[in-house]
Amino acid sequence: MTRAARQTVVPFEPPEHAAARRQAAMDAQKKSFLRMVSHELRTPLNAVIGFSEILACELYGPLGSPQYREYAEHILASGHKLLGLVNQILEIARLESHVGDMDVRAEPLDHALEDVLELVAPQAREAGVEIEIADEAALCQVMADGRGLRTMLGNLLQNAITWSPRGGHVRIDAIQAEGMVRIDIADQGPGVDPAEIPRLLKPFEQGEGALTRRSEGAGLGLPIVQALSDAMGGRLAIRSAPGEGLTASLSLPAA
Numbered sequence: 479m480t481r482a483a484r485q486t487v488v489p490f491e492p493p494e495h496a497a498a499r500r501q502a503a504m505d506a507q508k509k510s511f512l513r514m515v516s517h518e519l520r521t522p523l524n525a526v527i528g529f530s531e532i533l534a535c536e537l538y539g540p541l542g543s544p545q546y547r548e549y550a551e552h553i554l555a556s557g558h559k560l561l562g563l564v565n566q567i568l569e570i571a572r573l574e575s576h577v578g579d580m581d582v583r584a585e586p587l588d589h590a591l592e593d594v595l596e597l598v599a600p601q602a603r604e605a606g607v608e609i610e611i612a613d614e615a616a617l618c619q620v621m622a623d624g625r626g627l628r629t630m631l632g633n634l635l636q637n638a639i640t641w642s643p644r645g646g647h648v649r650i651d652a653i654q655a656e657g658m659v660r661i662d663i664a665d666q667g668p669g670v671d672p673a674e675i676p677r678l679l680k681p682f683e684q685g686e687g688a689l690t691r692r693s694e695g696a697g698l699g700l701p702i703v704q705a706l707s708d709a710m711g712g713r714l715a716i717r718s719a720p721g722e723g724l725t726a727s728l729s730l731p732a733a
Contacts, residue, residue: 512568512571512572512575515568516568519564519568520561520564523557523560523561523564524561526553526557527554527557527558527561530550530551530553530554530557531554533546533547533550533553534547534550534551534553534554563698566698566699566702567698569629569698569702570681570698570701570702570705573702573705573706573709574681574705580623580626580709580710581623581624582621582622582623582710582711583621583622583623583624584619584620584621584733585619585620585621585622585623585624585627585733586617586619587617587618587619587620587627587652587659587661588614588617590624590627590628590631591611591617591631591650593628594628594631594632594635595609595635597632598632598635598636598639601636601639602639602648605639605640605642605644606644606645606646607639607642607644607645607646607647607648608646608647608648609635609639609647609648609650610647610648610649610650611650612649612650612651612652613651613652616651616652616653616654617652618652618654618659618732618733619732619733620659620730620731620732620733621710621711621730621731621732621733622710622712622730623706623709623710626706626709626710627710627730629702629703629706630702630703630706630707630728631661631663631728633699633700633702633703634663634699634703634726634728635648635663636699637665637699637700637724637726638663638664638665638667638724638726639665640667641665641667641668641723641724642665642666642667643666643667646665646666646667647666648663648664648665648666649662649663649664650662650663651664654732657731657732658712658729658730658731658732659729659730659731659732660727660728660729661727661728661729661730662725662726662727663725663726663728664723664724664725664726665723665724665725666723667723667724668720668721668723669718669719669720669721669722669723669724670718670719670720670724671718671719671720672718672719675716675718678697678700678716679700679701679704679714679716680697680701681697681698681701700714700716700726703726703728707728707729707730710730710731711730711731712728712729712730712731713728713729714726714727714728714729715727715729
């Protein structure tokens with residue numbers, strides 16, 4: 479056998495096929511990394527939350543000094559806050575890496591709002607804020623990922639409750655036009671300078687107005703809403719001015 483006959487022939491791969499193969503491999507690595515980080519962070523946090531809740535409730539008997547129960551309640555609250563932050567960081571990483579799986583289908587807006595309102599009700603009661611829906615009949619179906627829709631509505635409502643004054647109102651409106659459904663969530667908070675709005679839509683960015691100075695979070699709520707809405711063919715718009723509150727407008731395709 480000649481030397482030429484022993485040479486291996488490498489099949490030609492078009493550049494676009496090679497690029498797609500490399501992108502698929504990178505996406506698989508990103509998904510694996512996010513799964514690993516999610517497990518390694520959430521598992522110990524869930525243990526902290528679970529055991530501190532047992533201690534705070536004195537499930538197996540009195541702890542002795544009342545201070546122990548107070549400390550357990552602080553641990554529990556801090557664990558929930560840290561878990562929420564971890565979930566937000568993982569969510570923005572998933573969206574920015576474009577490795578999220580979206581199941582976009584017709585979703586009843588009234589059902590999604592009902593689920594979210596139940597979750598934010600304790601926060602609203604503690605803040606002394608009332609949430610009102612202007613016209614429930616206008617809550618039609620939208621094309622969205624069910625989990626993502628509830629995440630967006632939850633983030634916008636939590637933001638509105640946070641900045642509303644005690645005794646204030648958060649108003650929810652839904653308007654359908656030109657094949658889109660726009661959900662407006664308006665608060666009666668201090669508002670923000672319009673020049674600061676682009677900063678509020680960037681991950682981990684904080685503006686310089688009264689709105690952002692009061693925030694204890696990492697500035698991920700609005701960026702997550704924007705990324706999710708873009709992925710579903712929608713958009714997020716913010717309108718505000720100092721002393722006039724803030725209105726977040728989430729637009730999604732009508733079903």
